[in-house]
Amino acid sequence: MPYHEFQCSKCIPERKQHAVVKGEGEDLTSALPLGYLNTIPGTISERGCAYCGAKHVIGTPMKDVIHLSHGPIGCTYDTWQTKRYISDNDNFQIKYTFATDMKEKHIVFGAEKQLKQSIIESFKACPHIKRMSIYQTCASALIGDDIEAVAQEVMEEMPDVDIFVCNSPGFGGPSQSGGHHKINIAWLNQKVGTVEPDIKSDYVINYVGEYNIQGDQEVMIDYFNRMGVQVLATFTGNGSYDDLCSMHGAHLNVLECARSAEYICNELRRRYGTPRLDIDGFGFEPLGTSLKKIALFFGIEERAQKIIDEETARWKPELDWYNVRLKDKKVCLWPGGSKLWHWAHVIHDEMGMDVVSVYTKFGHQGDMEKGIARCEQGALAIDDPNELEGLEAMENLQPDIILTGKRPGEVAKKIRVPYLNAHGYHNGPWKGWEGWVRFARDIYNAIYSPIHKLSLLDISKDEIPTDKGFETQR
Ligand code: CFM
Secondary structure (H helix, E strand, C coil), X not given: CCECCCHHHCCCHHHHHHEEECCCCCCHHHCCCCCCCCCCCXXXXXXXCHHHHHHHHHHCXXXXXXXXXXXXXXXXXXXXXXXXXXXXXXCHHHHCCEECCCCHHHHHHCCHHHHHHHHHHHHHHCCCCCEEEEEECHHHHHHCCCXXXXXXXXXXXXXXXXXXXXXXXXXXXXXXXXXXXXHHXXXXXXXXXXXXXXXXXXXXXXXXXXXXXXXXXXXXXXXXXXXXXXXXXXXXXXXXXXXXXXXXXXXXXXXCCHHHHHHHHHHHHHHHCCCEEECCCCCHHHHHHHHHHHHHHHCCHHHHHHHHHHHHHHHHHHHHHHHHXXXXXXXXXXXXXXXXXHHHHHHHHHHCCEEEEEEECCCCHHHHHHHHHHCCCCCEEEECCEHHHHHHHHHHHCXXXXXXXXXXXXXXXXXXXXXXXXXXXXXXXXXXHHHHHHHHHHHHHHHHCCHHHHCCCCHHHCEEEECCEEEECC
């Protein structure tokens, strides 16, 4: 598996080991791109920071919580349009965002007083919410504010509130992945075991590493409930703070995004003996297998089979319609972390598409290993790409569509490659049988939309787009 050298990165020789092409009959172990290292100086990374990974990926999907950033106001922004982790309590957690709004004077004199005032003001402004997460930022970490002590003081003065503190400043790791780890462990240490679980079934799971992007969690919960399985807590999409305090009571941890949440599963296994079971919620076949694995654990296989049969019968004809039209279309799978391996094989097997490239911004080598194992021969795999490498790859590979984030997506649009938002989705949910069909529909609409031709239109010449290019009407 030869390393791939980008023309645009010749001046950064260290980049060469961060991209490979999957060769014929090659063994995965012979070459993997380097991964989860500090970004190389001279390359412009698309990564986020460890504060973002803790707060915006894992913390804020919790629904019944005031999420307060202890830092400058700029650290706060990330709402509906950037992370669509909806909830069934009217989306409180994405409608409102809170910050202590640190200024220069706080850096000089400390911001603990400001923090205490902000906590109290926030609770007063939202009297129906009694739970809070406070997120340290680079600024508050550097001046050494003792957030725990302030939180403790408030909890003593306001006995009906409970506060979780996450110390994961932006510099706490090479990427957002460092923050995933920190908040996993912080939650486990501070909160798990503090609320008694409310057990209502013989089959009780936590659904872990699921963030309810546009309703993914709700689709999956429906299948679990139809199987008679109780979901004690979801870590963390549409999850409630108190339910998550009782995670220790589940019989099984069902893990979806292993990249962001394997840490808490592994520690729950070590501390409480709860087994970990990894699943895939995307694609008919992987989802069916996943439900069967859960059912097998509890000895209720026939319940899973019934759902698989019903859902397949309902949705397969629609998926087939898209499969015919998406067959052999070339796709670049360029998400942030685990979606490359959640999608790589099944988008080929079930939609007929050809995966020409996979990348990960912050995944570890294990993610790349799974992604490369599941994608097509000849695919280009890139770790932590920079913008120019993305452009060069698109020019060389000529994909029909890329599935990626907003920033590389905007670059793709400039060279008229259709893009779908792999993070917040276009028209989700994309999990579940119905979600997978919706995903296929979004891909179909993106590829077949005339918008990319229309964007070339020169109105002053009265041009009209045709299959062959442009014709002037005059
Ligand atoms: Fe897991 Fe995620 Fe992802 Fe992730 Fe993310 Fe995300 Fe993603 Mo954006 S937790 S690794 S840090 S599946 S926010 S819901 S879409 S990059 S591939």
